[in-house]
Amino acid sequence: MKKIIKTISVIVIALAIYSLIPVTALYLKKSPTPYTNEEAIEKLEDNKGEHFAFIVFGDNHSGLVFNDSATLKLISRINREDRFRKVPIDFAIVAGDLTNKGSLWDYRVYNKVRSLIKWPVISAVGNHDDDGKGAEYFREYVGKREFAFGDRNAYFIVIDNSIGDLGDEQFKKLEDELKASSAYKHRFIVAHKAPFSPYQQSWYRPELSPWSYRFMKLCEAYKIDAVFSGHEHIFKAQKFGGVKYITTGGGGMLTHFPSADGGFLHYLVVRVYGDYFDYETRRIFPPLWEFLTYYMWKEIFYSIINVIF
Ligand SMILES: [Fe+2]
Known part of the structure; x- marks a missing residue:
């Protein structure tokens, strides 16, 4: 019996060490030439047809080994999304x-x-991207913070609400973009912070801010299909005023909410058809080393709390 336990332990430890290889290779990789949002969007210009898909995730929080290792696992799955070649995937958006x-x-x-994602990647700005000299680096590595673009029959508006508010100028710009979007069959917004917290037990309560109501009423009036957000490291989807609000903050950062409530690593595959869209949430099992050092203990912690209280 002791021998079996010892053998299993050795195998698990070996596999855990093996699961660290991709992130080690990432850090040793030479830095590719960065490309901006504007350059990524240019690559969509020749897309034709009414059926397509795109990938969404948020909060990869690059730069920390836990986060990067998890994001790499997400990317290895994302890059296989087109293996059946049914719906073309146009881009990924963070x-x-x-x-x-x-x-x-x-x-x-x-x-x-x-650079490891097979498709052009368009990036929205989040509050952590501005930490320190971050705003300067964002300009250099990512480009514009607020922009809109059309792809096939859909219009995408990316807004910067990283400070947790939207000013009058931004609302004016947003409304102009919303008017422009009416020429398209589908309208999507990407904003780092959702206009409400999808999780009751969260400290974050944007719905108490005036921008939240104003923003949601605009989304309703202009018949936005979906608003994609991150900020909270969770997956949750709700519908208000005919608009789907999807929080997809499981792109790599350690998720601290219970997995039963949406606190798991994931990305979305959104498929757009002639006059409707749908999406699938791909839940990703963490790299083994990360499961053994964090995720397993998180779930054990919540299980104990549930039993005690
Ligand atoms: Fe975050």
């Missing part, structure tokens, strides 16, 4: 907090991480 603390190291790692 809903902010691309970096852990906005440092140069973080941006360099994000640049490497992004």
Whole structure:
């Protein structure tokens, strides 16, 4: 019996060490030439047809080994999404907090991480991307913070609400973009912070801020299909005023919410058809070393709490 336990332990430890190889290779990888959001969008210009898909995730928080290892696992799955060649995947979009603390190291790692995704990657800005000199690095590595673009029959508006508010100028710009979007069959918004917290037990309560109501009423009036956000490291989807609000903050950062409530690593595959869209949430099992050092204990902790209280 002792021998079996010993053998199993050795195998698990060997596999855990093996699961660290991709992140080690990432750090040793040479930094590719960065590309901006504008350059990524240019690659979509020749897309034709009404059926397509795109990938969404948020909060990869590049620059910390736990986060990077998990994001690499996500990317290995993302890159296989087109294996059946049914719906073309046009791009991936990241809903902010691309970096852990906005440092140069973080941006360099994000640049490497992004280069591993098979499709053009469009990045929204999150609050952590501005930490320290982050705003400067964002300009250099990512480009614009607020922009809109059309792809086939859909219009995408990316906004910067990283400070947790939207000013009058931003609302004016947003409304102009919303008017422009009416020429398209589908309208999507990407904003790092959702206008409400999807999780009751969260400290974050944006719905108490005036921008939240104003923003949601605009989304309703202009018939937005979906708003994709991150910020909270969780998966949750809700519908208000005919608009789907999806929080998809499981792109790599350690998730501290219970997995039963959406605290798991994941990304979304959104498929757009003629006049409707749908999405699938791909839940990713963490790299083994990360499961053994964090995720397993998180779930044990919540299980004990549930039993005691
Ligand atoms: Fe975050």
